[in-house]
Amino acid sequence: MWLLDKLLKAKHTLFHNVPARREDYSAVTKSTVFPLSFCGHRWIENLPVVERALAVWPSLLQYMDTVRTKKLPNPGTASFDTIAAALKDPLILAKLQFYMALARTFNPFLKKYQTDEPVMLFLCKDLAEFIMSTKGVERMALDFRSDCMQGLSNIVRKVQEKSPLKYPMFEAFLSLESRSEEFLSFPPMQKMLDIFLCDFLSKPYPELWAFCQKLLILSHGQAFVERGFSVNKQELLNSVASARSRYRVHLDQERRKKKSEARGQKRKAAEDYLEELKKRKKTILVSEGLARDADRFAEEAVGKAGSKMAELTSKSNILRRGCKEKLAVLEIIEKEIVAKGAELRR
Known part of the structure; x- marks a missing residue:
């Protein structure tokens, strides 16, 4: 019906055992993937063939275009003509x-019965189920075809509703175009339409030309913007990617800045606390005279008696107890100073 077997065989034959042609194909397409061999009576082997045929189709088109433009020699073979x-x-x-x-539908059934096991007893049942499933696929295909036709019909109807073809004025333009050789040969993408119409309408039909001038300055909607998106899509994608990268860099810098500020604040607090400890240490060192005063009162108490000795002894004991407490606090402060100094050096 469609002679696909002839096409698949031709695709393989065109490059099979022809090193020069394969080299040309690889040089043009930058691909070393070639069509597979098609076997008409080995259905189970044809699924990889058609999958490969679809995979290499863009490369094959590129090769055929190169031959068509005479950049490569025409093989002049029947297989090449079949592909063309x-x-x-x-x-x-x-x-x-x-x-x-279809091949993907048949392959599981075919593979199942390529076995040495005694499965012939189940062939009738499986074959009946398979045929019923293919009928279901056929119905799905028909529904799909019907949906496609309905979709195409809806699109055409929508275009007719939205297009200016339904207005009598445009019918007049079309009739004018069909009668004029200049209109038929006018290239709208190469020449300016206003200049073209001016030559035809400005003198013989000044009122019509004035109307056309107003018509030509009407907005084209979003055509210019949409065209910009279409033409500059890659540039826009690159810009978006670049903006995203810059945003990530900015976020990373902000995180680093916050961490740095937090470390700075923590270090400042540690330095302030260290200075406070040093001041407290100096205060305690100033009070080291308590031990000397305690010793002096104790010596004076030795040469005294009665209440005077008791008074001097009491003062000496109070001063010694205070000195002992100060020394304990001094030891704690010195340990904290050492710890804070080590923390700041890290």
Whole structure:
């Protein structure tokens, strides 16, 4: 029906055992993947063939275009002519996709019964179920085709509703275009339409030309913006990616800045606390005279008697107790000073 077997065989034959042609193909397409061999009576082997055929189709198109532009020699073989004819079919890819879908449907059943096990007793049941499943696939295909036709019909109807073709004025323009050789040969993408219409309408139809001038300055909607998105898509993507990268760098810098500020505040607090400890240490060192005063009162008490000796002894004991407490506090402060100093040096 579609002669896909002929196409698949031709794709493989075109490059099989032809080193020079394979080298040209690889040089043009930068690919070393080639079509596989097709076998008409080995259905189970044809799924990889059609999958490979679809995979290399873009490369094959590139090779065929290079031959068509005479940058490579024309092989002049029947297989090349078969492929060239297939390229003219706008539905060839859809046909190959349909063939691949059928192959994927049949393959599990075919593989199941390629076995030495005694499964022939189950063939009838499995075959009946398989046929019923293929009918279900057929119904799905018909539904899909119907949906496609309905979708196409809806699109055409929508275009007719939104297009200016329904207005009589545009019918007049179309009739004018169909009668004029200049209109038929006018290249709208190469020449300015206003200049073209001015030559035809400004003198013989000044009122019509004035109307056309007003018509031509009407907004084209979002066409310019949309075209900018289409043309500059890659640049926009690059800009977005660059902006995202800059944003990440900014976030990273902010995190580092916050960490640095937190470390700075912590270090400042530690330095302030260390200074306070040093001041407290100096205060305690100033009070080291308590021990000397206690010794002096004790010596004076030795040469006294009665209440005077008791008074001097009491003063000496009070001063010694105070000195002992101060020394204990001094020891704690010195340990804290050492710890804070080590913390600041890290």
